[in-house]
Structure formats: structure tokens, C-alpha cells
Amino acid sequence: MKLLTIGVGFFLLISTALAIDVGQSFDDPELQHRYEKIIAEVRCLKCQNQTIKDSNAFLASDLRREIRRMLEEGKTDEEIYDFLVARYGDFALYRPRTSGRTLILWVAPMIFLVFGAVVLLRIVRRRMALPIDDEPAEGA
Amino acid sequence: MMSKFMLPLVAFALLVGMFVVGLNLDPSRIPSPLLQHAAPEFAIPSLHDANVLVGSASYANQVALVNIWATWCPGCRQEHGFLLELAAEGTIPIFGLNWRDDRVEALRWLETLGDPYVASGYDVDGRVGIDWGAYGAPETFLIDSNGIVIHKHIAPLTREIWEHDFVPLIGANKAE
Numbered sequence: 449m450k451l452l453t454i455g456v457g458f459f460l461l462i463s464t465a466l467a468i469d470v471g472q473s474f475d476d477p478e479l480q481h482r483y484e485k486i487i488a489e490v491r492c493l494k495c496q497n498q499t500i501k502d503s504n505a506f507l508a509s510d511l512r513r514e515i516r517r518m519l520e521e522g523k524t525d526e527e528i529y530d531f532l533v534a535r536y537g538d539f540a541l542y543r544p545r546t547s548g549r550t551l552i553l554w555v556a557p558m559i560f561l562v563f564g565a566v567v568l569l570r571i572v573r574r575r576m577a578l579p580i581d582d583e584p585a586e587g588a
Numbered sequence: 589m590m591s592k593f594m595l596p597l598v599a600f601a602l603l604v605g606m607f608v609v610g611l612n613l614d615p616s617r618i619p620s621p622l623l624q625h626a627a628p629e630f631a632i633p634s635l636h637d638a639n640v641l642v643g644s645a646s647y648a649n650q651v652a653l654v655n656i657w658a659t660w661c662p663g664c665r666q667e668h669g670f671l672l673e674l675a676a677e678g679t680i681p682i683f684g685l686n687w688r689d690d691r692v693e694a695l696r697w698l699e700t701l702g703d704p705y706v707a708s709g710y711d712v713d714g715r716v717g718i719d720w721g722a723y724g725a726p727e728t729f730l731i732d733s734n735g736i737v738i739h740k741h742i743a744p745l746t747r748e749i750w751e752h753d754f755v756p757l758i759g760a761n762k763a764e
Binding site for chain 2 (some may be wrong): 493494506507513514533534535536539
């Protein structure tokens with residue numbers, strides 16, 4: 449029984465720590481859904497490996513407040529992302545958008561894949577042309 | 589036989605080159621998209637008097653510095669001495685954006701350490717800081733006389749950085 453009390457008490461303690469976004473939720477579930485989607489896509493620049501959804505740095509809460517305000521004003525997701533990129537750059541978004549500056553990020557993996565495939569093909573072709581002389585001798 | 593060794597060697601050299609560049613970049617210094625663009629315009633209550641509005645009009649048509657600071661920021665304490673020197677030299681007006689701070693604490697700071705600012709805005713909820721793309725004080729912006737951001741420095745300002753990064757830009761701007 450004592451153990452259970454401690455267990456429940458501990459759970460209550462950690463659950464307060466989990467509540468990072470303490471703002472009011474939207475009445476409109478559609479808006480709430482968009483809000484949660486956007487804050488999970490935006491990098492907290494103060495704490496760079498977290499999204500502003502996961503961070504309780506004041507900058508993250510300021511940005512959540514601004515995003516909330518823009519959603520209430522009826523801004524589209526694109527307009528909100530534009531707002532953030534204009535101020536903090538492409539780095540602010542976890543999935544940077546395809547633009548001239550970020551094109552290399554999206555294209556590079558494809559280039560590496562094609563390059564690797566070409567190299568592999570060449571090696572395989574060359575080896576297939578070689579006479580098969582390394583088979584174990586009969587009866588060995 | 590040459591080519592057999594050349595390709596991996598070139599690939600390796602490229603990789604080393606990428607590491608040399610990549611590992612020397614500081615990920616906490618994010619290039620500002622504001623560079624070479626118009627600085628944000630704003631008018632917010634003054635730190636000294638909540639009824640007075642200060643902002644971009646305080647340094648309009650001048651080459652100026654906008655310094656984002658707060659009393660919770662150790663780097664701001666570090667650069668404060670240099671800002672005072674700079675203000676005393678009178679070469680450039682410095683606008684202070686007091687960011688996400690406490691008014692009483694901030695005023696006490698200026699009173700005890702000295703006030704290098706021509707005007708100080710009190711950005712209590714960080715709204716103006718966001719427009720400047722601020723993410724960690726101290727941040728210092730150099731604005732030309734047309735209101736264009738021509739340089740951003742993140743981290744405490746020192747005499748060396750000032751001479752090296754700011755002075756040439758100011759000279760070029762004034763010569764135009």
C-alpha cells in the first residue's frame with residue numbers, strides 16, 4: 449500500500465513536468481490540430497535539438513504564443529511558416545522547404561544514391577566479365 | 589594504375605574538406621535572414637517611462653546599433669563595459685532592446701553599471717525580439733542610414749570584434 453502511494457505520488461510529480469505547453473487549447477479541434485502540427489515542426493533555436501512543442505525555454509513559449517495568435521487571426525499554415533522563416537531562417541523548420549538555398553539538402557541523397565549505384569554496377573559488370581578461375585578444385 | 593588510387597584519394601580529400609569546414613562552424617550561430625534586408629520597424633514602451641514610445645524612429649536615418657540585452661544574460665554583463673566605451677566615443681548611437689526582462693532589475697542595472705543607450709525599449713513579452721529573430725542575448729545589429737541590417741553579431745561585443753567586423757562596414761556606409 450505504501451509502495452502504491454509512493455508510486456502514485458511519483459507519477460503525479462512527473463506528470464506536472466510533462467506539461468510544457470500550459471496555454472489554453474483551442475475550442476475548435478481543427479485549429480488545435482493545426483497548432484499541434486505546426487509546433488512539432490518548428491525548431492527551438494535556443495535549444496536546437498528540440499521542437500518548440502517539447503521545450504519550455506521562454507523563446508519556445510513566445511513562439512507558441514505567436515503561432516497561437518496567428519491561427520486565431522485566421523492565418524494559413526504557409527503564412528505562419530513564412531513568418532518564422534523570415535525571422536529565423538530555414539533552420540527554424542525541421543523540414544526545410546525546397547528553395548534554392550535548401551535544394552542541396554534534398555537532392556544530395558539522391559545524387560549519392562545514383563553515384564553509388566553506378567559504381568556498384570561498374571564493379572559488378574567488370575567482375576562478371578572475369579573468367580571464373582577461383583572455384584575450388586574438384587574433390588578438394 | 590594512377591586512376592585506381594586517385595578516385596578514393598580525391599573522395600577522401602573532399603570528405604576531409606567538408607569536415608574541416610563543417611566542424612569549424614558553430615551551430616549556435618545561425619545566419620540571420622534579416623541581413624541586407626530592412627530592419628523591423630517597431631514602437632514599444634520605453635524602459636525608463638512606460639508612457640513614452642521608443643523604437644525604430646529613435647535611430648531613423650542614422651547608422652546605428654541595436655543591442656538586445658537582459659539582466660539574466662551573463663554575456664550582456666560582459667560586453668557592457670565596451671558598450672559604455674563606445675557610447676562615450678560618440679561614433680554611433682546604440683539603441684537598447686531590453687528583452688524578456690524585469691523593468692526594476694533592468695533599470696537598476698543601468699543605474700549601477702551606466703547607461704550606454706540613446707533609448708531603451710522594454711520588450712517584456714518578447715514580441716519585438718521575435719521580429720528581430722532573436723534567440724539568445726546578447727545580439728547586436730548594425731543598421732545603415734537607410735534602415736538596412738548590414739551586420740549581426742551574436743555573443744558579447746569586444747573592441748577586437750568591433751574594429752574587425754563593424755568599423756569597415758560603417759566606413760563603407762558613410763563613404764557612400
